[in-house]
Amino acid sequence: MLQILVASRNAKKLRELHRVLHAAGITDVELLSLRDVPEYPETPETGATFADNALIKARDGVRHTGLPTVADDSGICVDALNGMPGVLSARWCGKHGEDATNNALLLGQLADVPEERRGAHYISVCALALPADLATAVGLPEETTVEGVWHGTLRTEPRGEEGFGYDPLFSPEEEPGTTVAELSAERKDELSHRGKALAQLVEPLKQLAAARKL
Template identity: 45%
Template structure:
């Protein structure tokens, strides 16, 4: 059995990671973090994921996994990026964040609305050794929200190869191809190696 702490207080997220990664890494147990929240003052997804993972290792003495993710719009130079969760100023106001982004893109032609979701995962071992992977989900920004599945920017994100938003996809379909799914798949070898050491 390998215990890895997920640097989140969200039990639902820990259960989701357990379900996905447990299939690939036998004996893996993902537990939610119960310590203080570190200040995420990095300037990239990678830096913020590493800040969270290192804080969780220091607090628990267990290997830690952390993620940082967001939406990046090409015509905006990659913004909102690491500020996705607080784009409208207050952390967690998903509707305000989404509306602000739509307002900022109101005059941008459809051909120039390309974007991608990014998920960065950092695994830090008890000896401080980091492994960082990234999952990218390319697409574009719709002109209005559509769909009831998903959260955050899902209702305005149209993945490449689809004519529906991420919020209109069935959850199983979204979970199979999302940025987070791609990052989770990429971290599996490092977790397997942890179990073998």
């Protein structure tokens, strides 16, 4: 069975990729998170773009574990804030991963912004990095990056218990009466920025899984 490292400790991201692969009929792949491999020093995410940061994490995974590695960097870009928080989304409040505090800060910054100017979009860039010998053997590039975008608006208060990050505030254009945090996992996969990006990795991952059987 092909082992793939998902360079994250977020269990929801791991389950998201698992659902995408299962929907594509790829069942002979074992997904590992950073919790499942020996701890290694992680390079700071200092990239100027989502792609930069995704590649930093994917390269770290290959370098320290020798496994094919999938990593993503994602965030929310708010029209009224000239595209911020962007790559700073996860640490907008000054600390990494403080979802409730990030949401409260963003709401405060948009307190006087009317509904018609509360447009925003999520971006996810997913990177797949392979060990050089494996890439050569299967005829794939050592590094692949793909991008997904999800448009919507920001509500004036959080709603819903599902998802993570800014999901309680983000109302997608396909479901204008709700927030991402109120969607089922399956519906989120169908619509989301990360789901769109991960779907573009299905074919190379399918090639990897098929090659491992040979």
